[in-house]
Amino acid sequence: MRIENIQLTPVAIPDKPLLNCKGVHQPYALRTIIELVCDDGTVGLGESYGSIKALTGLREAAANLVGLDPFHLHDLKKRVWNALPNGGGINAKTAVADHKLTDVVASAYEVACLDIQGKILGRPVVDLLGGPVRASVPFSAYLFYKFAAHIGEEPDDWGEVMTPAAMVGEARRFVDQYGFKSLKLKGGVLEPDVEIETMLHLRAAFPSHPLRIDPNGGWTVATAIHVARKLEGVLEYLEDPVLGMEAMAEVARSCNIPLATNMVVLEFDHLAEAVRRDAVKIVLSDHHYWGGLRASTHLAKLCEAFGMQVSMHSNSHLGITLAAMTHLAAATPNLNFACDTHYPWTDTDIIEGDPFRFADGNLEVSGKPGLGVSIDRRKLRKLADLYDSAGMIDRNDTLYMQQFDPTYERRVPRW
Numbered sequence: 047m048r049i050e051n052i053q054l055t056p057v058a059i060p061d062k063p064l065l066n067c068k069g070v071h072q073p074y075a076l077r078t079i080i081e082l083v084c085d086d087g088t089v090g091l092g093e094s095y096g097s098i099k100a101l102t103g104l105r106e107a108a109a110n111l112v113g114l115d116p117f118h119l120h121d122l123k124k125r126v127w128n129a130l131p132n133g134g135g136i137n138a139k140t141a142v143a144d145h146k147l148t149d150v151v152a153s154a155y156e157v158a159c160l161d162i163q164g165k166i167l168g169r170p171v172v173d174l175l176g177g178p179v180r181a182s183v184p185f186s187a188y189l190f191y192k193f194a195a196h197i198g199e200e201p202d203d204w205g206e207v208m209t210p211a212a213m214v215g216e217a218r219r220f221v222d223q224y225g226f227k228s229l230k231l232k233g234g235v236l237e238p239d240v241e242i243e244t245m246l247h248l249r250a251a252f253p254s255h256p257l258r259i260d261p262n263g264g265w266t267v268a269t270a271i272h273v274a275r276k277l278e279g280v281l282e283y284l285e286d287p288v289l290g291m292e293a294m295a296e297v298a299r300s301c302n303i304p305l306a307t308n309m310v311v312l313e314f315d316h317l318a319e320a321v322r323r324d325a326v327k328i329v330l331s332d333h334h335y336w337g338g339l340r341a342s343t344h345l346a347k348l349c350e351a352f353g354m355q356v357s358m359h360s361n362s363h364l365g366i367t368l369a370a371m372t373h374l375a376a377a378t379p380n381l382n383f384a385c386d387t388h389y390p391w392t393d394t395d396i397i398e399g400d401p402f403r404f405a406d407g408n409l410e411v412s413g414k415p416g417l418g419v420s421i422d423r424r425k426l427r428k429l430a431d432l433y434d435s436a437g438m439i440d441r442n443d444t445l446y447m448q449q450f451d452p453t454y455e456r457r458v459p460r461w
């Protein structure tokens with residue numbers, strides 16, 4: 047059995063004006079939907095970034111994958127590396143972290159190959175990763191400060207969330223609607239003391255929910271230490287308070303909260319330095335750049351060996367990604383934290399049938415062959431048309447923020 051044809055469809059997902067330390071989410075988040083079609087008609091699905099560099103890399107590698115046996119994942123990696131000799135990163139200059147193009151492309155196609163393998167064997171992807179260690183996977187509410195509306199639009203039904211009290215309202219809605227039992231706040235947006243107050247309000251309103259805050263490196267070392275000391279005993283972990291391994295190590299030495307990251311440990315090569323400097327206690331895995339689902343289980347094993355823990359990172363995404371995350375989380379024994387997900391912020395999907403529904407904050411692991419999801423062609427067309435009409439090829443939260451506030455400057459750290 048061989049891969050015969052590769053379809054790549056860039057899509058634009060309507061998004062909300064969610065704030066982070068670099069600006070505000072634009073009206074659309076970009077993704078690429080991947081379909082690998084085999085000579086026997088089996089189709090493997092994947093989902094990856096939609097930035098122009100990622101899309102171009104996926105396109106450039108596609109021709110090299112024709113003829114690949116979908117069970118031969120080492121060959122897949124070799125073909126991707128051969129197709130992209132100049133590699134490079136995928137993110138625009140306005141991002142604060144970058145991911146290697148070869149890792150991103152190999153990861154995206156690996157998931158689609160595993161979907162094919164599962165379909166051929168009649169087994170869910172979780173079984174290809176060692177089988178489930180849990181029947182359902184806990185996810186965390188992902189809280190954002192937000193503007194009421196996009197430029198030129200009416201307020202969305204979440205309204206403006208720019209105060210500690212309003213954030214408790216947002217969290218309440220997530221908890222009531224989806225049953226999330228863990229809360230993560232995207233920080234680095236408001237004055238650090240207001241963000242501390244927000245966490246304290248959340249603690250008072252949800253006394254038994256584990257809490258985290260992630261300013262994406264938006265704080266100086268001094269600010270991070272100030273925040274960490276105020277929130278000792280309140281947070282389960284503090285995610286990327288500062289940029290860079292040395293700065294993370296300094297913060298880690300000065301507080302009693304474990305530090306987590308999806309910004310300083312992005313590749314296997316970064317793990318050794320993180321361990322040597324004792325800079326992080328928790329690495330956030332993400333199958334979109336760690337090399338796919340199998341490599342992400344290897345990351346978890348390495349973390350265990352080094353006495354670190356693993357959690358799971360998310361960007362704006364659709365249901366194929368969520369299905370893959372759920373299989374991976376179900377097959378990762380030492381994943382002891384609720385996974386991040388942006389999915390509830392996305393009011394639309396391209397999968398057939400109903401979108402995923404979190405129950406008690408959890409998703410059941412599908413027992414269907416492969417990832418257990420299929421594409422609704424009409425829904426895919428709609429988001430592909432949106433991509434064509436949106437005229438966006440990259441994410442730029444800073445540029446969009448300047449439409450709200452022309453004096454806004456991108457500064458990381460900001461506070």
Ligand code: GKR
Pocket residue numbers: 064065066232260262308359360361362386
């Ligand atoms: O969606 O604004 C956002 C997040 O800041 C996202 O871009 C990050 O990649 O959620 C992510 C994180 O944990 O750093």
Ligand code: MG
Pocket residue numbers: 260262285286307308309359
């Ligand atoms: Mg993060």
